[in-house]
Amino acid sequence: MWSTDRNTMRAVFYDAWRHFKEQTPLTGVEALIVEALVAHPEYQPLFDDGRPSETIDPTAGSGTNPFLHLGLHIAIAEQIATDRPPGVASEWQRLQGLWQDAHRARHAMMECLEETLWEAQSRGIAPDDSAYIERLRALGTGGRKK
Template sequence: MFNPSREQVRQFFCEAWRKYRERAILEGAEVTAADLIRHHPEYHALLENPALALEQEFTPESGQMNPFLHLSLHLAVAEQISIDQPPGIRAAYQALRTRLDVHAAEHAILECLGEALWRAQRQGGAIDAAAYLESLRRVARACSQ
């Protein structure tokens, strides 16, 4: 399993954004990352300053969302949808898309993924895929009402 360091994750997003802005060839996950970054203009200035991006801390006390965590969760959701893993996530996404635009649907899934990760961390185990999918289905049902 790929387990990049904090610095590697930050460098990846900064580099994908740099290449996008310079119209350089994007490779693999950089294509998705650049598209995600385009939809988050609030992160552009930070990503355009790699030195700051590498050193800046994002703590709960600061009240700031960690942009690298946010973008990484987006990237994970995009991958999950593309390979339908866990099975059923693509259908849940499509149900959300009947009421929400792409970005809003991804954000709804992102919230469920964040909660599933938090629970797994607290319990010291793996993500409960069934509970994650049920959470997604609840959100999709709520959006359709």
């Protein structure tokens, strides 16, 4: 999955969905992709034809890039599994318990991650793990509205 070529990266999403539909074993990252796709049926038709297309505009109509959105789901799942940066897993537990909605909690975390990544990219620096964790801690406390 880790490539600099957009079509190669996108092919992993198509392969994961095809493997799921064919009920063949999934790799670790494929399982994460499928979990995110199952939670987002609005994206499934894009993957139903089974092959990536260079001509597809994934944001047409919705304004959301499903590859980016699904990739953020994967990033959050990996962060939770590894507790990287430290504290992210406990924030996940808190948010999931607070809202009783895992998908909502992931989406809120994804917004914090997007903000942290945007900030780093715009400044040309590495993402600030402390700022990210503080954004997560503010969720559900009145510091941020979700």
